[in-house]
Amino acid sequence: MFNEDRLITKGRKFDQVLEGARSVFMQHGYEGASVDDIARAAAVSKATLYSYFPDKQLMFTAVFRGELEREKIGRDTLVGMDLPIHEVLRFTGHMIASHLVSELGSRTLRLAIAEARRFPDLAAEYYEIGPRALRRGLERRLHLWQHDGMLRRDIADMNLAADSFVQLCGVQVREPVMLLGRERVDDGAIRRTVENAVIVFLRAFGTAAALRLLDE
Incomplete structure (x- = not known):
């Protein structure tokens, strides 16, 4: 098993090596990426490459964790946002849907799924930092709305309610992007998907006070 303590994270060409590795891994996955291709993409020698990353597993781990850092989205903003429930849901829905169809979001999800068996710990990190953390942040906000009389007490x-909203925001955008590419999902489709998610969610879980906001 590789030892992450061997990883050197400083040096004149570290970022250059990491960016080259990222471009190759994202395009070809772990198995399809060769050290020669990575060195070529980074415009460095293999000796320089190995001075930072003694093996390919370390290199992939560094790349994937870098992508996870970029994956993090403003969950604290969601909880603290002082707007009516339907506006916060609409904002959150656009954030979720836009991330799903973005190059970063779709690319990282593909890589996490493709390499989950080979790197189960990284797949678990992706789940914790991304989908699970998003649901937890939304769940906290739902409890506040329930206390304020905007969501039903029962x-x-x-x-599960939080996850239902997240999943609704991916309807009609996630699969086309994953299978056919971003060009198959336009901004209009994102707006319609999010608006539908807000309406369906509030009709399922909202109180009369929350539903009245939809008619304003």
Whole structure:
């Protein structure tokens, strides 16, 4: 098993090597990426490459964790946003859908799925930092809305309710982007998907006070 303590994260060409590795891994995956291709993409010698990353697993781990850092989105902003429920849901929905169809979002998800068996710990990190953390942040906000009388008191599973909204925001955009490319999903499709998600969610879980906001 590789030892991450061997990784050198400083040096004149470290970022250059990491960017070259990222471009190759994202295009070809772990198995399809060769050290020669990575060195060529980074415009460095193999000796320089190995001075930073003694093996390909370390290199992939560094690239993937770098992508995870870029994956993080403003969950604290979501919880603290002082706007009516339908506007916060609409903002959150656009954030979710736009991320799903972005090059970063779709590319990282593809890589996480493709390499989950080879790198289960990284797949677990992706799940914790991305989908699970997003649902937890939204769940906290749902509890606040429930306390304020905007959501029904009889919601049996608030985490499931949060996940329902997240999934609704991906309807009609996730699969086309993953299978056919970003050009198959236009901004109009994102707007319609998010608006539908807000309406369906509030009709399922909202109180009369929340539903009245949809008619304003």
